[in-house]
Amino acid sequence: MSLKEAAERVAGEFEFDGEGVRKAVKEFLKEMDDGLQKDGTYMSQIPTYVTAVPNGTEKGLYMAVDLGGTNFRVCSINLHGDTTFSLTQSKTKIPKELMTAPTAQELFAFLAKQIEGFLKEHHNEHYEGHIRRHKHKTPNANPATDETEIFNLGFTFSFPVNQIGINRGLLMRWTKGFDIADAVGKDVCALLQTEIDRLHLPVRVAALVNDTVGTLMARSYTSPGKTGTLLGAIFGTGTNGAYVEKLSNVTKLTSNKEADGTYDNSTGEMIVNTEWGSFDNGLEVLPNTPYDVDLDKESVNPGIQMFEKRVSGMFLGEILRRAIVGLLKDKSVSLFGDSDSSVNDLHTTTNIAKDSALFKQWGLDTSFLSLASGDNSAGLKIIRQSLSKELSISSSSLEDAEAVKLIAAAVGRRAARLAAVAIGATVVQSGRLNSMEGKEGGELDERDVVDVGVDGSLVEFYPDFEAMMRGALREVPEIGEAGEKRIRIGIAKDGSGVGAALIALVASKEL
Numbered sequence: 001m002s003l004k005e006a007a008e009r010v011a012g013e014f015e016f017d018g019e020g021v022r023k024a025v026k027e028f029l030k031e032m033d034d035g036l037q038k039d040g041t042y043m044s045q046i047p048t049y050v051t052a053v054p055n056g057t058e059k060g061l062y063m064a065v066d067l068g069g070t071n072f073r074v075c076s077i078n079l080h081g082d083t084t085f086s087l088t089q090s091k092t093k094i095p096k097e098l099m100t101a102p103t104a105q106e107l108f109a110f111l112a113k114q115i116e117g118f119l120k121e122h123h124n125e126h127y128e129g130h131i132r133r134h135k136h137k138t139p140n141a142n143p144a145t146d147e148t149e150i151f152n153l154g155f156t157f158s159f160p161v162n163q164i165g166i167n168r169g170l171l172m173r174w175t176k177g178f179d180i181a182d183a184v185g186k187d188v189c190a191l192l193q194t195e196i197d198r199l200h201l202p203v204r205v206a207a208l209v210n211d212t213v214g215t216l217m218a219r220s221y222t223s224p225g226k227t228g229t230l231l232g233a234i235f236g237t238g239t240n241g242a243y244v245e246k247l248s249n250v251t252k253l254t255s256n257k258e259a260d261g262t263y264d265n266s267t268g269e270m271i272v273n274t275e276w277g278s279f280d281n282g283l284e285v286l287p288n289t290p291y292d293v294d295l296d297k298e299s300v301n302p303g304i305q306m307f308e309k310r311v312s313g314m315f316l317g318e319i320l321r322r323a324i325v326g327l328l329k330d331k332s333v334s335l336f337g338d339s340d341s342s343v344n345d346l347h348t349t350t351n352i353a354k355d356s357a358l359f360k361q362w363g364l365d366t367s368f369l370s371l372a373s374g375d376n377s378a379g380l381k382i383i384r385q386s387l388s389k390e391l392s393i394s395s396s397s398l399e400d401a402e403a404v405k406l407i408a409a410a411v412g413r414r415a416a417r418l419a420a421v422a423i424g425a426t427v428v429q430s431g432r433l434n435s436m437e438g439k440e441g442g443e444l445d446e447r448d449v450v451d452v453g454v455d456g457s458l459v460e461f462y463p464d465f466e467a468m469m470r471g472a473l474r475e476v477p478e479i480g481e482a483g484e485k486r487i488r489i490g491i492a493k494d495g496s497g498v499g500a501a502l503i504a505l506v507a508s509k510e511l
């Protein structure tokens with residue numbers, strides 16, 4: 001067998017055909033429905049208590065903070081009311097010792113201190129005025145302006161929380177190196193508000209924000225269309241989506257005893273955070289190659305986040321690495337000059353350094369997939385340089401690079417078609433394609449557009465990711481060619497800034 005044929009065989013293992021897409025969409029719809037009814041399902045379908053998306057006319061000055069992992073971001077956002085905004089921000093590294101501080105108070109006091117510093121630097125008049133009035137206990141001459149003096153703040157907190165109200169959420173557990181036992185089970189908004197109040201800052205924690213919901217809100221503000229954005233989806237390190245659901249479909253909401261009922265139900269809708277990274281953890285419909293099986297087995301959370309493990313930036317490089325190693329093990333072909341079929345070992349060629357990242361778990365970054373799939377240079381020079389730089393593989397041949405490109409493209413294409421399953425199922429679930437305002441076959445009427453905001457390096461940088469998603473969307477019978485044309489997909493930037501501000505705005509009207 002030639003190397004080309006062997007690489008085609010491996011690439012073929014990543015085939016995810018129209019039938020696969022259709023079956024997966026069906027299962028996705030079923031799991032969406034399960035999650036809306038009860039807890040403990042694969043997709044959590046978390047109600048966010050946000051009941052409307054922006055239409056671009058929202059106005060005012062809001063604050064947002066983002067505690068993600070390594071950094072704490074503070075920003076103020078001025079919404080101009082014409083789909084545009086301006087944003088001022090500061091970023092601080094979280095000191096390591098605070099991530100494992102003895103009590104939560106130390107961490108949250110530090111966060112409040114950053115907010116204070118930000119206000120002094122960027123909104124000093126506002127801050128001074130408030131502090132002065134507080135010190136002298138002088139009532140504001142016009143009590144009606146008291147309320148406008150307070151900044152409403154959206155708090156993006158990227159750790160697992162059980163959200164029980166628009167600004168209430170109990171920390172379930174820490175991740176990403178944080179470990180402060182006494183915070184677990186507590187309301188993180190209250191923890192932050194207490195420390196803000198200790199410093200007498202004119203700030204109210206108005207909303208607890210999930211980054212995916214922020215993406216949806218940011219997109220809906222900047223690209224509002226006639227109906228508002230349906231879905232915000234992230235394809236970055238991980239993958240997740242939040243969408244607009246009919247309130248009457250969120251049946252588990254009424255049975256959640258802990259949830260406070262204080263949300264505006266007049267819109268008849270609620271944004272739901274799907275947590276779709278866990279779609280099909282039971283592996284009913286997801287494609288499953290030997291590389292997927294091994295990746296999962298050797299991961300820190302086997303059997304969990306099975307959709308994410310086939311779709312997101314954290315994992316695609318590792319899938320490709322395992323597939324290349326698989327091809328290297330095929331003794332009938334020669335890859336990277338490996339032709340010694342008598343040695344039952346991977347290090348059969350001096351072209352690959354012994355300590356090459358090719359033999360290390362997580363050794364290959366997903367950005368390599370983008371580079372490889374997009375390489376149209378003469379002699380695939382870019383791939384060959386990168387093999388040398390990233391994987392310490394010297395003097396790779398054109399045939400080697402062609403094999404790598406073929407497999408990388410197959411892994412990326414499967415990810416894009418799986419991403420389309422999530423987007424397609426959400427569009428079908430919404431029913432928005434069922435009615436048509438404009439003329440069939442005529443110019444696309446703005447009212448018939450189903451808007452989707454996306455964010456993340458994978459969707460932004462992987463070559464033709466959107467085109468491949470669209471190909472799969474057309475293969476879903478409920479969507480078809482006509483439906484696919486009505487789906488508008490656009491990048492939504494800065495969900496944790498402007499998106500969080502927009503949620504604070506919506507929330508401040510409800511508090």
Ligand code: ADP
Pocket residue numbers: 235236237238312313314315365366367368369370455456457458461462
């Ligand atoms: P996050 O999701 O953490 O906010 P990103 O959207 O930047 O951040 O996603 C980071 C992930 O994207 C990483 O897993 C990285 O490997 C991957 N990545 C970075 N650059 C690229 C690229 N050019 N093409 C595809 N994936 C990329």
